[in-house]
Amino acid sequence: MDQAELRELFSVEGLRLLDSLPPFDSTADVVRTVSDLRKAGHDAGLVAAVLNQAKLRHRATAKFGSFAERMLFTEAGLEQATRLGVAAHHAGRFADAGVKWVADLGCGIGADALAIAALELEVTAVERDEVTAAIAAYNLAPWSNARVEHSAAEEIDLAGVDGIYLDPARRDGARRLRDPGDWSPSLDFAFGLAELYPTGIKLGPGIDRELIPTEAEAQWISVERDVVELGLWFGALARPGIRRSALVISGMGTAEMTAAADSEDAEVGALGGFVYEPDGAVIRARLIGDLARAVNGRMLDPSIAYVTSDEAHHTPFATCFRVIEEFPLDKRTLKREIAARRIGTLEIKKRGVDIDPAEFRTALAPKGDASGTLMLTRIGSQRRALLVERVTF
Incomplete structure (x- = not known):
């Protein structure tokens, strides 16, 4: 926003016009809206300023809730x-x-x-x-x-x-x-x-x-x-x-x-019946070891932020998945297994392997009315694929 747009917006006419607009609708005919406001006697600069502000207020609802309706914004701000x-x-x-x-x-x-x-x-x-x-x-x-x-x-x-x-x-x-x-x-x-x-x-x-x-x-x-x-x-x-x-x-x-400090790593062990994907804040804070111990779990690999356990525990600090089956990380094998299960909606998560999930999903050509989640990772020295489902508590 430059000073000219700010002056338009801060005018009595600008603020009144902004507050009089209906809730922003991304599907609305913007050309028609501009035309209607111009016909009502508002100049082009003012119309552009208030419509941009209406769009920003709409976007700001995610951060500010109802407060956004009475605030002003810049794009960067x-x-x-x-x-x-x-x-x-x-x-x-x-x-x-x-x-x-x-x-x-x-x-x-x-x-x-x-x-x-x-x-x-x-x-x-x-x-x-x-x-x-x-x-x-x-x-x-x-x-x-x-x-x-x-x-x-x-x-x-x-x-x-x-x-x-x-x-x-x-x-x-x-x-x-x-x-x-x-x-x-x-x-x-x-x-x-x-x-x-x-x-x-x-x-x-x-x-x-x-x-x-x-x-x-x-x-x-x-x-x-x-x-x-x-x-x-x-x-x-x-x-x-x-x-x-x-x-x-x-x-x-x-x-x-x-x-009091970064947590000590948890022990590394075999894949259990459940895998936990820690929240990013837990990973950044390096508290994965504490999380693993809280769910009676262990690490699949000391350098990969997945925790496995034989038990399903509800925790706000991770998403829990039930392991349905384990496969080698091989495209042909996985394509066959995905097809056999008629999985058409496929979510792919990966850690510790250099794979582009979007390209990998395309290669597997999922088709069907079922849905599924694949975790691509390393367990020890082996690259593995885990077919999992979210646990609902």
Whole structure:
């Protein structure tokens, strides 16, 4: 979004028109909609701005629920914004630690600042991009305890602040910045603040683990099996005795696995009657060994994140599959077996083998009215294929 589009959107006419639009419908005739709005006397720039915003609000519902209906967004800001449910967990850290005033440095469209303000903490949201800062100010306007500063994080006055939250920008336009020194603000700047204040830092879940300070609590968060972030927590925001955490959020609720360090690997053993696929947050946090022991399981291979057990246990930290049959990982054998079972809808999972699931599925030519799941992996030195089915508890 540029400044011209922002001015159109922030006009009284723009906001009224946006709120008057029916819910966004991706199947609607956009040309017809534009034509109708133009005939009603709205200029082309305004129509383009409000229709784009209506589309963004529709997409934002997945992250913000009904709050999205009264928020404004930019494309990049929505993509990078923290989901509201996750932001609530962040805000809770500050409230539980007794922090009264948080500086949200690199606030984007204001998602985390919104959650902090909702807990009646003072929050200063700082954003270096002028358009994004204006959007954040609009989104935070209902909270008198929140204010937005258009500034670089490194230049803001932190007098009176007793807690810091940072979400360093890790992109320059479409380009991903690999060097943490190039992030805005840099990771060194963020770690420097963590030495002075209770601090939370939001990072991508795939960050080099060597960069994680030993004194930080590292929490990987997944939402509906999608690992969305790594949060590093320092000082009073880090829980005593916890340095590794996997927080799993789903429609079934929230569950957390914690440890003082990476868990020790579980023993390697023979394939049992059940295989567990750990949640990505558990894998990233390196808590697979603890998961295996919780289900009385063992590893199929020390380097592959599958756990096997002779028992089926319900756990929020993994998906449990019943092993129907084991085969050699051979296309001709599997094609014959898939055909014999009339499997037409075939899900393929793989770990530890260099195979493209889409190409492999095409080669097997599944056809029929049944469905099935194949796990392609290694067991010891052998490449194996497991025909499995999900266990419903």
